[in-house]
Amino acid sequence: MFxxxxxxxxxxxxxxxxxxxxxxxxxxVGTPACERCGLPTAFETFVCEACKNVxxxxxxxxxxxxxxxxxxxxxxxxxxxxxxxVVAGLATPLMLQVLGRGRFDAVVPVxxxxxxxxxxxxxxxxxxxxxxxxxxxxxxxxxxKVVRSTRDQVELSAAxxxxxxxxxxxxxxPLEGRIxxxxxxxxxxxxxxxxxxxxxxxxxxxxxxxxLCRTC
Numbered sequence: 001m002f003x004x005x006x007x008x009x010x011x012x013x014x015x016x017x018x019x020x021x022x023x024x025x026x027x028x029v030g031t032p033a034c035e036r037c038g039l040p041t042a043f044e045t046f047v048c049e050a051c052k053n054v055x056x057x058x059x060x061x062x063x064x065x066x067x068x069x070x071x072x073x074x075x076x077x078x079x080x081x082x083x084x085x086v087v088a089g090l091a092t093p094l095m096l097q098v099l100g101r102g103r104f105d106a107v108v109p110v111x112x113x114x115x116x117x118x119x120x121x122x123x124x125x126x127x128x129x130x131x132x133x134x135x136x137x138x139x140x141x142x143x144x145k146v147v148r149s150t151r152d153q154v155e156l157s158a159a160x161x162x163x164x165x166x167x168x169x170x171x172x173x174p175l176e177g178r179i180x181x182x183x184x185x186x187x188x189x190x191x192x193x194x195x196x197x198x199x200x201x202x203x204x205x206x207x208x209x210x211x212l213c214r215t216c
Contacts, residue, residue, distance in 0.1 A: 007019040022073075026065060027065055027066040032044040056193045057195070057197030063212060065094065065213045067185050078184065079120075087127050095212060096135055105175075107136070108175070108199065110125045110192065144170075153165075162193070168194060179196075192209040
């Protein structure tokens, strides 16, 4: 009565994270999609036109939602308002729907620089990674660290984003096997690719990326 549940999509009273209307309006990526970067395509393909000339560190990247409309509101509720119910109530089930089969030896969140995490109070990728790790029964690893501050990526081109994050991460311990990297939004793949490359250098056999949303 005093603290009613509000839909993160429209702000109206709801019995869950999203009201029925906003849940049905979720902008799903859908299929077919590029097997490599997860971008929606007109037909099934292992490498799409957008990523065929890009050297990604990860084997594949997937996201269930487009970063627009209700999808964007869900990310903002978690990232900027710290609404953690989004993780278990919505994000984790949606992300698991697009995660391919196969066992992962560790789940690794994309880290935040300590100054950003101190300001925000948490790492949204870390919250998502914890939820995913628990569901797939894989260990959560915090071995990936930020070694230098980077510019905000919002206004940068794809090439500028790759240069911005180059050398920004390091692994504090070796990792082996098949690794799953988690982030909230996939835009050009620069950040997840830089993290994946760092993990490969630390001993990982292969790295896959899973995000809540992606730009399309």
